[in-house]
Amino acid sequence: MAVILGMGNPLLDISAEVTQETFDKYGLIPGNAILAEEKHQPLFKELAAKPDVLYVAGGATQNTIRVAQWMLQEPGKTAYMGCIGDDEFGKKLTDACKKDGVDCKYMIDKTTPTGACAVTIMNKERSLTTNLNAANNYKADHLKANMATLSAAKIVYSAGFFITVSPESMEIASNEMLKTGGIYCMNLSAPFIVQVPPFRAVIEKTLPLCRETRAWSSDYLFGNETEACAYAEAVGWDTQDVEFIATRLSLVPMAGNKPYRKVVITQGADPTVVAIRGEVKKYPVAALPKEKLVDTNGAGDAFVGGFLAALSKGKDMEACCKAGTYSASVVIQHSGCTYPAKPDYTI
Template sequence: MKRGITSTDDCNSVFMQNADKDGPGGSYCSDFSLNKLKKLEFYENESLDEKTKQKRIICNLPTKCMHNPSTFFSFSAYETHYQQQHCNVCYKCEKVFPSLRILELHISEVHDPIVSLKKERGEQIFACFIEKCQERFHNTRERRKHLVQNHFYPKEYHFNVIYTGISSKDTSLLFSKKNTKKKNKKYQQQAIITSEISSGDSLMNELVDKMESTRLVPLKVHFGNPLLDIQVKDQGFLKKYDLEPNGSILAGEKHIPIYEEIIQFSDVKYVAGGSAQNTLRGAQYILPKNSTVYVGCVGNDELANYLRSVAEKEGLRTEYLVDTSEPTGVCAVILDGVNRSLVTRLAAAKNYNISHLKSPKIWSLVENADFYYIEGYHFSVCSLCISAICEEAAIKNKVFIINLSAEYLCYSYKTLMDSVSQYWDYVISNESEAIAYADSHDIQTTNIAKIAKYISELPKKNNKRPRVVIITQGDKDIVVAESYNGQTKVTYFSVPKVPDDEILDTNAVGDAFAGGFIASLILGYSLERNVQCGIWLAQLCIKQNGATFPFPKQIFSEQ
C-alpha cells in the first residue's frame, strides 16, 4: 500500500523561496524539518504480514535524486543522506557542496556579478576557506598556498571544489589519479622484507597459538587506509622537500621522487602502517588471536602481500578490497632524532567503496561484530561506509569509536562529521585535533577540558550508552569527558615520563594508545584501566621503530 506526504510546493519552489528571502547566499535548503519532507514517498511492503511490514522512504529531492530516487529503510538513514546530498545545494547550477562555507564562496565567486566586476578590477576577492580567517587573495593559487601553509590543508586537496561541487557517488576531496602509471615498481620489488617480529621461545609461542585459536572476545571491525611505512633517517630530505620535523602531510607532485630516493639507503626499514591498521595491530598485541578484522583498499602488488603477511603473523585478519588501477599506499617516514615527518601517498587506499562493504562476506563480518572503529581519514574516502556502520551500531546497540585523526579533517569534512556525530560512543583525539574541531564549530575556547565536555554533550542517537571523549596531549595529562543521562564528568590521567634516551620513534604512538585503550575496552575493563592500558602500549611503541611492539609479548598490569 502506498502512502504519500502531500505538499503544495515542489522542491524547486522551496529553493526559490529561500533565495528570495535570503538573497544570493540563501540558495541552500536550510530548513531541514520542512524541506527534507518535500518529494518524499513512504511505502509499505504489501507482501509482508502486519508484524513484519517494512516502511521505505523514497527521496526524489533535486538534484541528485530527482531522476534517480534513493531508497531508505529508516528515517535516520535518510537524515544522514539529506545532510550529505541536499543540505548545501546551489539553486542556480544545482551543484552540491561539502559545507555551507564552501557554498557561500561558490555563490560569491561564480554567480555574484558585483564580485565579478571587482575581480576584473584586480581586487582581492578570493576568501580563505576558514570562516574565521579574514585573508583575501588576488587568485586561487595564492589562496591554495595560504591554506596549505597556514591551515595545513593537504596538497592533494580538491581546492576547485568551490567550482565543481561534489558528486553523489564520491564525496572525497582528495585527487585520485587512477590513470597514472605506476611509478613505484622499483620499491615494490625491493619490499621483500623479513618480519620484524621476534620468534621468542618457540615452545611458548606454540602454546599461546593453541590457547588463542578460539576467540574469547567479540569481533571488532576497523576501517581505514592500509599503508606501508618506509622509514629512513634524515639525509637532507626535510630541507629538500620543505618538510616539518614533526609534521604529517599528503604527498603532492613535488614529493613523489622521495619514495624512490629513500629506498636507496642501506638503513631503510619497511613497517606495516596506516592509522587504523596501526591501532588494530596494537589492539591485537593484547587480544587473543583473530579477535579483529581490518577492512581497506590496497593494490595488486607485493606491498599488499607484505601487509597481509605481517597482519597474519600478528593474529590480525585482513579483508582488503584490491584495486588493480593503483598501487598500495605508502608513507615516507623521515626520522630526525625523536621527531618524525610523514609524507603519505594514499594511492589505492582512497578507492575503498560501499559496494565492497555491502558485499555478503564483508557485511556479515559487520553484523557479527560488537565494536567498530573508524579513523577520521576515512571521511575523505567513503562517507557512505561510515554512515552504514553508524546505523548498524545504533540500531543494534553496538559500540562505535571514531578518531578525529587530523586537524584539516575538522574543517574540510565538518558537514560529514556533523551528520554522524550523533552516533559517536567514543571519540579519540589529540589536543591539536580537538582545538581544530572547536575552532571549526565556533567554540570560543582552547581549553581541552571544555572542548572534551562540549563534544561529549553533543546530541546522541543511542542513549543506552554514554559518550566518552578521550583527548591526549603528548606527555601532559590525558583529558577524558564522560556524558550520560544529562550528567558529565571530566577526569585527568597523568602520563609517566619516558626518558629521552629511550625514545626511538614517535611515529604511530597515538595509534598505539588507541589500540591499547580499545583492547581493554573490548575485554570489559573500567574506563580508568582502559586509559592506563592505552598509555602502557603507547610507551612500548615509542621505544620501537614505527607501529611495532616488543616480542615476546609483554603483559599489561595495573599500577
C-alpha cells in the same frame, strides 16, 4: 568472529631518519600528517634509497588494530578492512597482518598500487606524507559483502583519515552498531581533517544522530591536543582549552538510547583528558626517560589499540587509559609501529 573491526586506509610505511633540510625541502612539520602532492613524490624514492629505511605495515587504523590484537594475544579477535593493490606492497601488508593474528579482509584493486606513507623522522619526531593510491578506492560494496563481520563486531573503529575515502562505509558501520548495540569509535587523526570543510562536515555528522536527517553517531571520539585545538579554531570556538573543547564535544546528543559520548584527548606526556556528559577527568601518563624514546610514529594509534583491547574486555575508563598508555609507551621505544612478541601487560 572478530570482536574489534577496523576500517581504514592500509599503507606500507616507508620510514627513515632525515635532516632539517628534508623537512624544509618538502614543507614538512613535525607531528603533522598530510596527503602527498606532486611536489612530495620524490620524497618516497629518497627514503627508499636510505640505508636505514624500514618498511612496516601501516595506516592509522591498521596500526590500531594490530596493536589491539597484540594486546589481546588471542588470534582472530580483530579484523580489518581496506583497499590494497595487487602488488608486492599489498602482499607485504597481507602477510604482516596475518602474522599478527588480524583477520584481513582487504578489497583488492588490480589497477592501482598499494598505498604508501613516507615517515620522515627527525630528533625522534615524525611527519607523515601519504600516497593513498589503492587505499583511496575502497567501496562500501565491499563492506556490504562482509556484513557478517560487521554485525558480529562489538567495537568498530576508523581513524578520521577514512573520511577522505568512504564516509558511506562509516555511516553503514555506525548505523549497524546502533542496531546491534555495538560501539562505534572514530579519531580526529590530523589537523587537516578538521580544517577542510567537507571532511569536517563528516566528523560533525558523526556526533549527533537525528532520525529526521539520518545523521550518524560515534560513541567514542579520540584525538590529541593539536587536533582538538584545530577543530575548535575551525568551528569558531574562541579557545585552545583542551578540557573545554572535550567537554563541549561530549555534550552533543547521542543516538537513541545510547549513553553519552566519551571524548578521549591525549596530550603526549601530559595527562589524557576524558570528557563524559560534560564532566572531565584526567588520567596520568607514566613518564618515559628520554633516552628510551626512539620514534613517536604510531603512538596515538597504539594508545587507541590498547584502549580498545581493554574496552573489548569490559574494562572501565581508567583501565582502558592505562592499557592505552602502556601500549603507546612500548611502541615509541621501537622504530615504526612495532613491538616485542608479547606485551608485558595483562588486561
